[in-house]
Amino acid sequence: xxxxxxxxxxxxxxxxxxxxxxxxxxxxxxxxxxxxxxxxxxxxxxxxxxxxxxxxxxxxxxxxxxxxxxxxxxxxxxxxxxxxxxxxxxxxxxxxxxxxxxxxxxxxxxxxxxxxxxxxxxxxxxxxxxxxxxxxxxxxxxxxxxxxxxxxxxxxxxxxxxxxxxxxxxxxxxxxxxxxxxxxxxxxxxxxxxxxxxxxxxxxxxxxxxxxxxxxxxxxxxxxxxxxxxxxxxxxxxxxxxxxxxxxxxxxxxxxxxxxxxxxxxxxxxxxxxxxxxxxxxxxxxxxxxxxxxxxxxxxxxxxxxxxxxxxxxxxxxxxxxxxxxxxxxxxxxxxxxxxxxxxxxxxxxxxxxxxxxxxxxxxxxxxxxxxxxxxxxxxxxxxxxxxxxxxxxxxxxxxxxxxxxxxxxxxxxxxxxxxxxxxxxxxxxxxxxxxxxxxxxxxxxxxxxxxxxxxxxxxxxxxxxxxxxxxxxxxxxxxxxxxx
Amino acid sequence: xxxxxxxxxxxxxxxxxxxxxxxxxxxxxxxxxxxxxxxxxxxxxxxxxxxxxxxxxxxxxxxxxxxxxxxxxxxxxxxxxxxxxxxxxxxxxxxxxxxxxxxxxxxxxxxxxxxxxxxxxxxxxxxxxxxxxxxxxxxxxxxxxxxxxxxxxxxxxxxxxxxxxxxxxxxxxxxxxxxxxxxxxxxxxxxxxxxxxxxxxxxxxxxxxxxxxxxxxxxxxxxxxxxxxxxxxxxxxxxxxxxxxxxxxxxxxxxxxxxxxxxxxxxxxxxxxxxxxxxxxxxxxxxxxxxx
Numbered sequence: 001x002x003x004x005x006x007x008x009x010x011x012x013x014x015x016x017x018x019x020x021x022x023x024x025x026x027x028x029x030x031x032x033x034x035x036x037x038x039x040x041x042x043x044x045x046x047x048x049x050x051x052x053x054x055x056x057x058x059x060x061x062x063x064x065x066x067x068x069x070x071x072x073x074x075x076x077x078x079x080x081x082x083x084x085x086x087x088x089x090x091x092x093x094x095x096x097x098x099x100x101x102x103x104x105x106x107x108x109x110x111x112x113x114x115x116x117x118x119x120x121x122x123x124x125x126x127x128x129x130x131x132x133x134x135x136x137x138x139x140x141x142x143x144x145x146x147x148x149x150x151x152x153x154x155x156x157x158x159x160x161x162x163x164x165x166x167x168x169x170x171x172x173x174x175x176x177x178x179x180x181x182x183x184x185x186x187x188x189x190x191x192x193x194x195x196x197x198x199x200x201x202x203x204x205x206x207x208x209x210x211x212x213x214x215x216x217x218x219x220x221x222x223x224x225x226x227x228x229x230x231x232x233x234x235x236x237x238x239x240x241x242x243x244x245x246x247x248x249x250x251x252x253x254x255x256x257x258x259x260x261x262x263x264x265x266x267x268x269x270x271x272x273x274x275x276x277x278x279x280x281x282x283x284x285x286x287x288x289x290x291x292x293x294x295x296x297x298x299x300x301x302x303x304x305x306x307x308x309x310x311x312x313x314x315x316x317x318x319x320x321x322x323x324x325x326x327x328x329x330x331x332x333x334x335x336x337x338x339x340x341x342x343x344x345x346x347x348x349x350x351x352x353x354x355x356x357x358x359x360x361x362x363x364x365x366x367x368x369x370x371x372x373x374x375x376x377x378x379x380x381x382x383x384x385x386x387x388x389x390x391x392x393x394x395x396x397x398x399x400x401x402x403x404x405x406x407x408x409x410x411x412x413x414x415x416x417x418x419x420x421x422x423x424x425x426x427x428x429x430x431x432x433x434x435x436x437x438x439x440x441x442x443x444x445x446x447x448x449x450x451x452x453x454x455x456x457x458x459x460x461x462x463x464x465x466x467x468x469x470x471x472x473x474x475x476x477x478x479x480x481x482x483x484x485x
Numbered sequence: 486x487x488x489x490x491x492x493x494x495x496x497x498x499x500x501x502x503x504x505x506x507x508x509x510x511x512x513x514x515x516x517x518x519x520x521x522x523x524x525x526x527x528x529x530x531x532x533x534x535x536x537x538x539x540x541x542x543x544x545x546x547x548x549x550x551x552x553x554x555x556x557x558x559x560x561x562x563x564x565x566x567x568x569x570x571x572x573x574x575x576x577x578x579x580x581x582x583x584x585x586x587x588x589x590x591x592x593x594x595x596x597x598x599x600x601x602x603x604x605x606x607x608x609x610x611x612x613x614x615x616x617x618x619x620x621x622x623x624x625x626x627x628x629x630x631x632x633x634x635x636x637x638x639x640x641x642x643x644x645x646x647x648x649x650x651x652x653x654x655x656x657x658x659x660x661x662x663x664x665x666x667x668x669x670x671x672x673x674x675x676x677x678x679x680x681x682x683x684x685x686x687x688x689x690x691x692x693x694x695x696x697x698x699x700x701x702x703x704x705x706x707x708x709x710x711x712x713x714x715x716x717x718x719x720x721x722x723x724x725x726x727x728x729x730x731x732x733x734x735x736x737x738x739x740x741x742x743x744x745x746x747x748x749x750x751x752x753x754x755x756x757x758x759x760x761x762x763x764x765x766x767x768x769x770x771x772x773x774x775x776x777x
Binding site: 035036037046115127129130131158159160161164166167170171172173245246247248249263 | 542543546547572575576578579581582585586627630631634635636637638639696744749750753754755756
């Protein structure tokens with residue numbers, strides 16, 4: 001028997017959930033199929049949620065040390081059981097799982113547990129753990145099956161000594177040392193988290209800086225903070241090999257001749273789409289050379305009624321962007337308004353300290369408009385930054401060459417992932433730089449950094465006006481620090 | 486279960502078992518006074534390696550890791566006040582890595598010298614089979630953990646320890662029947678061991694301060710399904726136990742039974758994944774044969 005639905009969503013991670021909820025809210029009958037026992041996907045069970053729960057402990061430890069001004073020292077205890085640092089994990093995960101399950105149920109979404117594959121452009125075959133087979137048919141299909149860590153051809157990831165991002169949190173005890181191979185979002189997040197917990201971490205990458213797509217000024221600060229946590233970043237090198245020595249260490253050989261001996265290694269050099277079991281050919285689909293599904297700006301594949309969202313279509317592969325893709329794809333397919341432009345989806349990297357961005361980078365503005373005015377506010381220029389001992393933070397406002405229009409916001413520092421939303425709202429509302437100067441924020445807060453950075457833009461704007469004017473009027477620029485106080 | 490209830494239970498299972506043996510054994514389980522003896526062959530091999538300054542550390546580490554009795558005793562000593570670090574040692578790998586090969590060699594010698602060598606006449610074959618089965622279960626447990634991205638070290642340890650109660654109880658039954666002058670048949674002894682081995686094994690694991698999850702897995706490894714508070718490790722070990730019986734061809738488990746195991750649902754293993762695990766059988770059998 002074939003079960004008929006309006007929409008079938010393959011995968012119950014962030015993008016699948018949002019696609020399903022959007023379709024259900026539009027009055028469509030919706031089926032979600034997921035291979036895992038619980039809904040939530042890798043985000044809830046192996047990625048975002050568990051890692052951020054551990055990170056919270058690490059951030060609290062770092063914050064406590066800093067804010068006590070050195071009065072209290074918390075000695076890092078090697079062999080500390082990882083579970084003891086994530087005592088709330090079960091509650092957090094089950095809380096999320098229940099919430100997602102309730103939300104799907106409330107909206108009348110049916111959930112099947114099994115592996116899905118295409119048997120035709122509109123037909124899906126599902127087989128279960130018990131070997132049963134079911135079939136479903138729909139006029140709209142959304143592929144949201146996520147991704148998994150890439151396994152290198154020349155390094156054996158045994159999940160015991162050399163782990164990947166799916167197995168790293170299965171460690172029972174904190175290792176004394178950890179080599180992190182790779183420097184993308186996941187690698188940098190885990191590297192800084194374990195360094196903050198007292199593990200001796202070395203992060204190695206071919207690139208000259210970690211998280212290459214983030215503003216270089218932010219990543220330079222991140223590398224400095226990582227060093228202050230006891231971590232070491234080795235950029236511009238290749239990993240020639242990494243293997244367990246059979247007794248006590250993982251031996252990693254680098255192209256610069258260095259040999260790293262560590263208790264454990266984390267291999268985090270990319271992810272691949274979970275599409276192996278889908279029989280894409282059954283729907284008339286094929287993969288790109290990178291193993292991803294190609295889509296247009298609406299997340300529509302080459303087969304018009306099949307959409308693909310989240311990690312299966314490649315970067316940015318963040319929970320927030322994936323969820324938004326799910327929602328937008330269904331809106332487009334059903335002819336509904338998609339709302340907010342996609343370029344205002346913020347980016348959050350949960351390193352210690354956090355990095356976040358929304359809108360254009362300085363380089364993108366220069367490429368598009370010829371030049372840019374960038375206003376900066378260091379967190380040591382705002383009272384809250386000093387009070388909270390997060391002086392290493394920085395907020396950058398990227399404006400057009402006239403210094404009037406806000407085009408991008410980039411932040412590093414604790415709270416960056418929340419702070420960036422003020423900039424997101426300003427971008428969405430088309431607000432000018434001067435709005436931040438005319439706006440009163442609570443005192444003392446990190447939000448004041450927006451005012452300080454805006455004053456910096458204004459200062460440069462006035463300087464540009466002076467230098468380009470035939471008869472300049474000399475007028476002192478306001479000092480950001482003086483104004484903010 | 487109180488010791489009198491445990492004694493009653495054991496008495497019922499082996500109807501003709503003298504009550505005083507059942508009671509004495511139940512008391513030893515309750516009081517946690519059971520000891521884990523090492524096998525004579527293992528003791529000799531490890532003694533030889535530990536005395537050899539030029540021994541390849543990989544071989545010594547493997548000899549310890551692959552033998553349930555040696556591994557259990559290493560963890561017991563590693564968590565004793567003499568060697569214990571600030572936090573409990575929770576895995577074999579951690580013990581070897583933290584203690585270093587010099588101390589591991591010392592401890593190996595201490596184990597061989599201070600432990601009782603297992604001597605229960607007439608049960609040598611059964612005991613060798615138990616240790617072979619435990620090693621195979623450990624290998625399958627770690628393979629399942631790899632598939633699921635769960636902790637591989639912990640799964641190996643839980644698999645290795647899952648039947649550790651058997652040699653302990655056999656030795657204890659043998660000692661008690663001699664002390665109390667009660668002759669037991671071979672079948673009575675084996676039935677008694679089968680009845681209480683999960684409980685005795687879990688007690689030992691707890692006494693060695695290994696993680697609660699490992700102790701729970703040892704205690705519940707015969708449960709088919711249901712919720713165990715400390716997670717699905719019990720099901721991993723239970724399934725690995727079935728896979729090990731099948732791989733070592735002892736005739737207790739066949740392939741259809743494996744494919745119908747309710748534990749597959751608990752762990753969320755699809756038919757192709759269990760096929761791949763069954764295919765590991767040859768590799769596991771070779772690993773067990775290599776140990777001897």
